[in-house]
Amino acid sequence: MLIEFFFCLRKHGLKTSITELLDLLAALKQQIVFADVEAFYYLARLTLVKDESQFDRFDRAFAEYFEGVEQVDLSSAIPEEWLRRSLQRQLTDEDKAKLQAMGGLDELLKAFQERMKEQQERHAGGNKWIGTGGTSPFGAYGYNPEGIRIGQDGSNARRAVKVWDKREFRDLDTEGELNNRTMQLALRKLRKFARTGSAEELDLDETIRATSKKAGLLDLQWRPERHNAVKVLLLFDVGGSMDDFIYECQQLFAAARSEFKHLEFYYFHNCVYEEVWQSNDRRFSEKTPTRELINRYGRDYKLIFVGDATMGPYEIAYPGGSVEHWNEEPGEVWMQRLLQHFDSAVWLNPQPQEHWRWHHSIDMMHELLGGRMYPLTLDGISNAITALLKKSAATAPVS
Amino acid sequence: MQFSSTSNYIVADELALAVQAAVILEKPLLLKGEPGTGKTKLAEELATSLGVPLLRWQIKSTSKAQQGLYEYDAVSRLRDSQLGSDKVHDIANYIKPGKLWQAFTAAERPVLLIDEIDKADIEFPNDLLHELDQMEFHVYETGEQVSAKHRPIVVITSNNEKELPDAFLRRCFFHYINFPDKETLAKIVHVHHPDIQRDLLQTALEVFFDVRKLPNLKKKPSTSELIDWLKLLLVEDIGAQELKESSGLMPMFGALLKNEQDVQLVEKLAFMSRRRES
Numbered sequence: 001m002l003i004e005f006f007f008c009l010r011k012h013g014l015k016t017s018i019t020e021l022l023d024l025l026a027a028l029k030q031q032i033v034f035a036d037v038e039a040f041y042y043l044a045r046l047t048l049v050k051d052e053s054q055f056d057r058f059d060r061a062f063a064e065y066f067e068g069v070e071q072v073d074l075s076s077a078i079p080e081e082w083l084r085r086s087l088q089r090q091l092t093d094e095d096k097a098k099l100q101a102m103g104g105l106d107e108l109l110k111a112f113q114e115r116m117k118e119q120q121e122r123h124a125g126g127n128k129w130i131g132t133g134g135t136s137p138f139g140a141y142g143y144n145p146e147g148i149r150i151g152q153d154g155s156n157a158r159r160a161v162k163v164w165d166k167r168e169f170r171d172l173d174t175e176g177e178l179n180n181r182t183m184q185l186a187l188r189k190l191r192k193f194a195r196t197g198s199a200e201e202l203d204l205d206e207t208i209r210a211t212s213k214k215a216g217l218l219d220l221q222w223r224p225e226r227h228n229a230v231k232v233l234l235l236f237d238v239g240g241s242m243d244d245f246i247y248e249c250q251q252l253f254a255a256a257r258s259e260f261k262h263l264e265f266y267y268f269h270n271c272v273y274e275e276v277w278q279s280n281d282r283r284f285s286e287k288t289p290t291r292e293l294i295n296r297y298g299r300d301y302k303l304i305f306v307g308d309a310t311m312g313p314y315e316i317a318y319p320g321g322s323v324e325h326w327n328e329e330p331g332e333v334w335m336q337r338l339l340q341h342f343d344s345a346v347w348l349n350p351q352p353q354e355h356w357r358w359h360h361s362i363d364m365m366h367e368l369l370g371g372r373m374y375p376l377t378l379d380g381i382s383n384a385i386t387a388l389l390k391k392s393a394a395t396a397p398v399s
Numbered sequence: 400m401q402f403s404s405t406s407n408y409i410v411a412d413e414l415a416l417a418v419q420a421a422v423i424l425e426k427p428l429l430l431k432g433e434p435g436t437g438k439t440k441l442a443e444e445l446a447t448s449l450g451v452p453l454l455r456w457q458i459k460s461t462s463k464a465q466q467g468l469y470e471y472d473a474v475s476r477l478r479d480s481q482l483g484s485d486k487v488h489d490i491a492n493y494i495k496p497g498k499l500w501q502a503f504t505a506a507e508r509p510v511l512l513i514d515e516i517d518k519a520d521i522e523f524p525n526d527l528l529h530e531l532d533q534m535e536f537h538v539y540e541t542g543e544q545v546s547a548k549h550r551p552i553v554v555i556t557s558n559n560e561k562e563l564p565d566a567f568l569r570r571c572f573f574h575y576i577n578f579p580d581k582e583t584l585a586k587i588v589h590v591h592h593p594d595i596q597r598d599l600l601q602t603a604l605e606v607f608f609d610v611r612k613l614p615n616l617k618k619k620p621s622t623s624e625l626i627d628w629l630k631l632l633l634v635e636d637i638g639a640q641e642l643k644e645s646s647g648l649m650p651m652f653g654a655l656l657k658n659e660q661d662v663q664l665v666e667k668l669a670f671m672s673r674r675r676e677s
Contacts, residue, residue: 015565017569019569020569023424023426023572026424027420027423027424030423030424032416032419032420032423033416039416042412042413042416042417043416043420046416046417046420046572046573046574047420047572049573050429050565050568050569050571050573051568051573052431052575055575216481217481218477218478218481220474
């Protein structure tokens, strides 16, 4: 019973388990709802879905199963005519004039189809792909006035709007990079790291000493509470080869941010030189000298580099090697200054570890960091955290 | 069992269904939703309407799962041993039952509220898996097995500050309390302020939903803030007309806007709309 429904949910990416299905069946057996589709919808959602960000997927699955409604999947082709018609209905004259400025409707449709071919999966956010909530001209709920809207008023054509057709939880669907399980787990690891240090606890040594002083009369001693002890300085590689990874990395650390009391964020490009910056939009106007980082943040800050370390070897080893500006001193000198100041430092590399040996620059960085470069994977992050929490090993060899 | 709106609490149909299912199938009910949508209030009202006691376990960042079961006070036993008290021979004297223990051994089936579970450590829910599933636990110090006489009705609330582990979620029923629409909200207000004038309520709700619609608000006002604000409007005797004509910020804005930046934002927008009108 309801097996097909169950598999339909799984097909839509809901992680519903068998126990939960059995719960639903038990609820039905108790006749909590009877012959009422809407009540069944609520009951099924109550028992099978455990997170409001999954509600939208559930709605879609429910609609597909119970109505046989062909679901409009963005990765399948949308007939051009259908698009054109709905577009023209939606556009005001003003919009149409603007559209002409962009090269006309045909141009837009052509670009849309090209992009459709490139895009493999559903997407939300961002500024290029087709999806929801972005600034790309294609997709729903975007800001681009010339945009093609998809699915936003799809319900108009149907007879009556059912609860699950309202899709009111659409905004809560966080589908995207961050939703995959590894990232969530990584986040959990980072949070645990943030809360290292224990609450108030019995200081056994002091208690024994104090008790013996009082000739055996118990005298308890407590250690003061410590929490949020970890301070983190994060240096983040942007631009160039990092573009592929940047979104997920930023999401990860932004999400962890609220957990840390001290988490500082700076950007660099490829390798650290004499200046870093905090806002990527104003990177050429508001820079911070790297020396200031060393002066401002104490040695107890944990230094984390995030970057793919994929560059020309001269960018690390030679003066003037930077691809962006003339650097008086080679990158490795600056790396060493940082590493000498901060007691513990690691490098997280989003490149798959098996590719590392193909890049000479990764080898060089690896060596600079004394082997503390870890892949940006679950294991990598937990190894990196262990390395950070260890009493600092000897920093990089000075060459 | 039928749980429905009471004289001072309005329940949406789907929430009533959720509560009913959780009670009949004896599963914990996990409630999420914006702050101020009545998650905690639900447990209180449920207990009142069933006429059973409510046991409330307020979770803090320092809470441990063990505290909900029992605590063994080794320190006072040590002290007593030095004072030569007779109590010391029975370890049970130093075991303090926690909320779960109290709920398991209560004479009638109680409502157990585990409030704001997301405040605790990440491992906290995992430590309660077996206890909530089997409704029993073991006391190591005395070798006693505590199991529930009646499975308590467990209501858990979360403000979504942390992800809850999957294994824990699988054992619960989940309901997300959506923000009420205008109609429901009017009903809720009526329950709290029965003598409010119709036009004042209408205007106030319009202002309230306008504020909620503003993008970039740090903290959207919720039901409980609306009710507080209306109370102030009533106390200060501000009429619908006055509310409509108020330029700039609405009167008593402090009850609705809890953040300085939000106040500035609303002020700026009000200023701009006035300039457009004139």
